[in-house]
Amino acid sequence: MSNPAKPTAGRHAPAISLALAVGTGLVAIAGGLRAPDFAPIAAASPQIKLHLGAAIATFLIGAVLLLGPKGTLPHRTLGWTWAASMATTAVSSLFIRELNPGNFSFVHAISGWVIIALPAALYAARHHDVRAHRRTMTGMYVGGMFLAGGLAFLPGRILWAVFFA
Numbered sequence: 001m002s003n004p005a006k007p008t009a010g011r012h013a014p015a016i017s018l019a020l021a022v023g024t025g026l027v028a029i030a031g032g033l034r035a036p037d038f039a040p041i042a043a044a045s046p047q048i049k050l051h052l053g054a055a056i057a058t059f060l061i062g063a064v065l066l067l068g069p070k071g072t073l074p075h076r077t078l079g080w081t082w083a084a085s086m087a088t089t090a091v092s093s094l095f096i097r098e099l100n101p102g103n104f105s106f107v108h109a110i111s112g113w114v115i116i117a118l119p120a121a122l123y124a125a126r127h128h129d130v131r132a133h134r135r136t137m138t139g140m141y142v143g144g145m146f147l148a149g150g151l152a153f154l155p156g157r158i159l160w161a162v163f164f165a
Contacts, residue, residue: 050092114140
């Protein structure tokens with residue numbers, strides 16, 4: 001009986017990472033290279049600081065998880081750490097309402113999705129449903145980190161002020 005090739009969850013991650021790095025570089029060049037100004041972060045509310053710290057941790061740990069071997073003890077340990085940081089990122093965003101003063105915005109829909117999908121992905125992993133776990137976790141990483149994270153770099157947002165203003 002032949003062993004079909006196992007699909008890897010992160011097989012497109014290097015290409016996506018390279019595309020994002022090139023895109024970020026092009027934006028930086030177009031806007032003129034300058035050192036980041038971290039004053040907007042220092043002046044931000046505690047909720048924004050918590051959210052940003054958790055998002056950065058989630059982004060970095062997620063990259064390691066996508067590119068590394070799966071099913072190992074380090075993957076499981078980092079996976080639980082990633083889940084905690086992703087949950088912190090999603091929940092902390094519910095207390096940030098500057099984009100639509102006093103109300104939720106479209107970005108909060110992504111947080112709601114993560115709050116529901118994260119336990120489902122953990123359940124799938126615990127029950128050895130690798131396909132559902134991989135699909136849900138990868139979707140949360142891409143949707144949360146690149147879609148919602150990318151929106152944080154739009155003009156008028158704090159990260160735009162840090163890197164481009």
